[in-house]
Amino acid sequence: MTESTIADADIDQNAQPKHSFLSRLYTGTGAFDVVGRRRFYYLLTGVIVLICLLSIVFRGFTLGIDFEGGSKIQLPAAGASTERVEEVYAQTLGEDPVSVQTVGSGSSETIQIRSVALDADQTNRLTNALFAEFQPKDRDGKANPNEISTSDVSETWGGQITRKALIALAVFLVLVTVYIAVRFERDMAIAALSALFFDMAVTAGVYSIVGFEVTPATVIGMLTILGFSLYDSVVVFDKVEENTRGVLHLKKKTYAEQANLAINQTLMRSINTTLIGVLPVIGLMVIAVWLLGVGTLKDLALVQLVGMIVGAYSSIFFATPLLVSIKERWGPVAGHTKKVLARRDTLESKGSAKEPAEIVASGSGVASSTTTTLRKAAPADTPRPGSRPTGKRHKKRR
Structure with a gap:
């Protein structure tokens, strides 16, 4: 084997130039395996929800005078x-x-x-x-x-305020459910609504843990951040829908891989949107509450701050992975995923080059791994590309 043949063969992924974290974040090429690690994010989400629910049950809320009288x-x-x-x-x-x-x-x-x-x-x-x-x-x-x-x-006035707040929240959720059901398919609607209820539970749990008073401003802030969370989920799902269009006709990509690519492509946008929304809220808390002493604004500021951060987390790390899990549980996507992964296993067992894939979906009883293109070393007597034939091969052609 010549030196040039050795240089062309056995190229490992580690030998390729590595990009920095920020470069991968801005390019959105699918380098962050969110869907493949969805079990970890499910566990993290479950722990967060459990802590918040325990606080709500055992600690309760500090209701403002407008609700209790x-x-x-x-x-x-x-x-x-x-x-x-x-x-x-x-x-x-x-x-x-x-x-x-x-x-x-x-x-x-x-x-x-x-x-x-x-x-x-x-x-x-x-x-x-x-x-x-x-x-x-x-x-x-x-x-x-x-x-x-x-x-x-009076207690009567507090009861009326509470009833109106609950009605406003219920009407909002009904309208959101109708919009999601019309805008997206069934599985996307289930994932988006699950993320929405996660945002509500965590935001309410943080209020219970911190002990801030629940006022009408809190209810207004809750409706605001639920709208923000829905907007972020719609942006991510739009990209998922675009990337997965016709995925069942592909033999090299699974639904999970295309969904993970959509997350990476919208990740920077979600971060920028959240930062732009959070900075004014932080300014509201620092200037209005701390410097000017307008204590009535702290309830609105806290619920918006928590809700925006939680909404960005749920749309990326919970809603989309949950969508993939639902898709891979039954239906044509589940069958397609098994076929693609089985084809890769067949190619691997035959010693052929694996198809390059950004992320291979985990779950569905199939092991997950990151695949790279393997280039096998050529035989020692194989001429280099572009070289003129010599020896016996040259004579046979003549």
């Missing part, structure tokens, strides 16, 4: 502390408040008391006790009882 008292935080406010409340009314927390920052920082519904006499006694203890001052520096504000929300 009750009284809310606010006073300037200057010269006061949450511990001392709780003591004054307990000494005056003989019971503990629902919650006492600091809202805002700087000169606009206030202490907010949430309690069960108080009658007029209880409200007056509590206001007088707070004024006598802390002497809140107005802008002129004079002690002013009007700096202590009170507001009441």
Whole structure:
């Protein structure tokens, strides 16, 4: 075997130039095996959902005054502390408040008391006790009882708000279900709705874990992020539909490989869309909540931040792999996948060159592997391409 023959033979994949992570991310050539590792992502998704559901069941939610009803008292935080406010409340009314927390920052920082519904006499006694203890001052520096504000929300009003929020959420889900059923095929609709419910469960679980109050702004934010999640799933599924069109007539590619290629081709777009959406939300949390002290915006900001991140994750690492699993469980795609993988096994057993494939689908009882094109070394007496025939072969031709 000559040196040139050796150089042409046995080219291993490791000898090829390797591209960086960012290069593979931007080119979207199918280098990230998402579908092939879907069992890992199923396990990760299940762990996340389990943690969130356990928090919802055992920890529950901190419902805002708009949902539960009750009284809310606010006073300037200057010269006061949450511990001392709780003591004054307990000494005056003989019971503990629902919650006492600091809202805002700087000169606009206030202490907010949430309690069960108080009658007029209880409200007056509590206001007088707070004024006598802390002497809140107005802008002129004079002690002013009007700096202590009170507001009441009846349980009936809270029940109406809760009912309207649930109706709005139900109507949204019905409209989304109809749209997905019309826009996509059955299996895509099942995967998209599963991802949507995953987003809802995780976002609600994070609210339960953090302990933020659930307010009408939270419900609005929930509807917003569900729309974002649906948009991201539609983008990925559009590419999957484009790549898998006519895949049953191919002998070298499976549905899973084409779906994985679609994920890679839309991965950078999903990341960019999520970053563009998250940056304003982070700005809202930093500027409005932390610097300006507008505490009412933190509920909307948190639900949007969590929802966008979770929505991007579910559309890439859950919805599309779930679609492939459904397709490969039954129907023509399952049969086609078995034929393609069986053909590769046959070619391998015969010692022929394997078909190059970006990713071979795992699952369906078939082992997964990344295949490369194998070039076998030529026999020692085989002439190099382009060389003139010599010796016995030359004489036979003559």
